[in-house]
Every structure is written in C-alpha cells, then in structure tokens.
Amino acid sequence: MALKFAVNNSLSAVTSLPTAIPTGSMTLLQTQTASSSSTIDFTSNIDSTYKAYVFKFIDIHCSTDQKRFRFNLSSDGGSNYNVTKTTTVFETRHHEDDATSGLAYSGRTLSEDLAQSTGFQNLSISQGNGDDESLVGTLTIYNPSDTTFVKHFMADTTWYYNANGSYRWFIAGYGNTTSSINAVQFKMDSGTIDSGDIKLYGIS
Numbered sequence: 373m374a375l376k377f378a379v380n381n382s383l384s385a386v387t388s389l390p391t392a393i394p395t396g397s398m399t400l401l402q403t404q405t406a407s408s409s410s411t412i413d414f415t416s417n418i419d420s421t422y423k424a425y426v427f428k429f430i431d432i433h434c435s436t437d438q439k440r441f442r443f444n445l446s447s448d449g450g451s452n453y454n455v456t457k458t459t460t461v462f463e464t465r466h467h468e469d470d471a472t473s474g475l476a477y478s479g480r481t482l483s484e485d486l487a488q489s490t491g492f493q494n495l496s497i498s499q500g501n502g503d504d505e506s507l508v509g510t511l512t513i514y515n516p517s518d519t520t521f522v523k524h525f526m527a528d529t530t531w532y533y534n535a536n537g538s539y540r541w542f543i544a545g546y547g548n549t550t551s552s553i554n555a556v557q558f559k560m561d562s563g564t565i566d567s568g569d570i571k572l573y574g575i576s
Contacts, residue, residue, distance in 0.1 A: 397575075399422075399575075400571060401425075405567075405569050406570070407566075413557045415450040417572060419554065421574060422575055423514065423575065424513070425573065426572070427513075429441075429509045429510070431569070432507040432567075433566045434499050434560050438499070439562060440494045440498075441499060441531075442492040442559060443492060443495060443558050444556070450557070454490040455547040456489065456547065457486050457491075457548065458548060459486045459545030460477075460544055461485050461543050462475070463477075463478045463539060465537060465538065467535065468536040469536070478541065493527075493543065498539075499533070501566070502532070504532075505531075506568065507529055507530070508530060509531075511525060516553035519552060522547060523546055523547035524545075525546065525547070526544045528543075558570060
C-alpha cells in the first residue's frame with residue numbers, strides 16, 4: 373500500500389476537523405504570583421467545568437535554603453487542607469561535578485511518599501535558594517468534582533538542588549475521597565515562597 377503524505381498547501385485549506393479528532397485545549401483560569409508568600413491558595417475555579425486541571429510552576433524560588441515545595445488538597449473550599457492521600461515518588465538526579473547521578477525510588481528511604489496520610493505531599497527536597505535557583509513543573513488533578521471515584525493526580529517537577537545539581541521528581545497518587553476537591557494549597561515546608569508564578573489551567 374502506498375503511503376500518502378500531507379503537505380502544507382493541502383492543510384491550509386482545512387476549515388474544520390472531523391468530530392472523531394479530539395480538539396482539547398488548555399484554558400488559563402488563574403495566575404498567582406508569590407511575593408514572600410507563606411502559602412499560595414487556589415480556592416476558586418476548581419469545579420465540574422473541566423475534567424482535568426493543570427497547575428504550572430514557573431521559577432518557584434524559596435526564601436530559605438534546603439526546603440521542600442509541597443501541596444495539599446481540600447474538599448471544603450480551603451477551610452482545611454487535609455485530604456487523605458496515598459502516593460509514589462521516583463527521581464532522577466545529576467550533580468554539576470558529575471560525581472553523583474542516578475534513578476531511584478524516593479519513597480520509603482526518604483519518606484517522601486505517603487500512605488493514607490493527610491499531610492502535605494512534597495514536590496521537591498533540598499531546594500536551593502540562590503539568586504539563580506528555582507523550581508519548575510506541573511501538577512495535574514483529574515476529575516476533582518466527581519463523587520464516585522478517588523481523585524488521581526500526577527506531578528512532574530525539576531529544580532536546582534542546593535548541592536549544585538539537577539533533580540527531577542515524578543509523583544503520582546490519589547486523594548482517597550469521593551468528595552469533590554475544590555481547593556489546593558502550595559507552600560514550602562518552612563519559610564516562604566519568595567517569588568514565582570503558579571498558573572491554573574482547565575483542560576477541555
């Protein structure tokens with residue numbers, strides 16, 4: 373069977389797509405900019421409008437060295453951030469001197485995963501606070517308004533490790549509740565979020 377290839381001239385004439393082709397898009401719902409902030413709370417725009425919500429972290433800078441960026445979920449509009457969670461974490465790492473590198477599970481050894489815990493889930497460890505050091509990444513929460521299933525989420529973050537290296541974490545888990553999730557809080561384990569943007573998108 374001969375292969376047929378599309379060229380730019382033919383694609384430019386397309387005015388609509390068949391209904392079988394998904395055309396999902398990201399809609400920016402909110403942006404919050406940290407300024408020596410103890411917490412960044414999203415208490416609106418998380419509802420049944422979208423089936424998935426994505427937070428994007430852009431140059432999150434901590435005020436104090438060797439801190440953890442973390443999050444928690446709320447089912448009461450932000451009055452409490454204490455949803456029970458079970459999670460898993462693995463990491464890749466590489467230091468500037470090339471002496472340390474690897475791929476490892478970051479759960480039981482570093483206590484970075486959670487097992488039916490209402491505590492905050494870490495998105496980094498030993499994050500540097502140098503002037504040029506920061507964290508970027510994403511957190512996706514799926515179908516938070518559903519009242520049948522638990523609330524799955526996945527995160528992917530990378531940051532400047534305080535000992536001069538690049539770390540990347542892959543985090544997944546679920547909020548073990550059938551109640552709607554309608555608020556999310558971000559903070560450092562101590563100190564403040566000195567600067568950085570967090571953007572919330574809805575996925576249609």
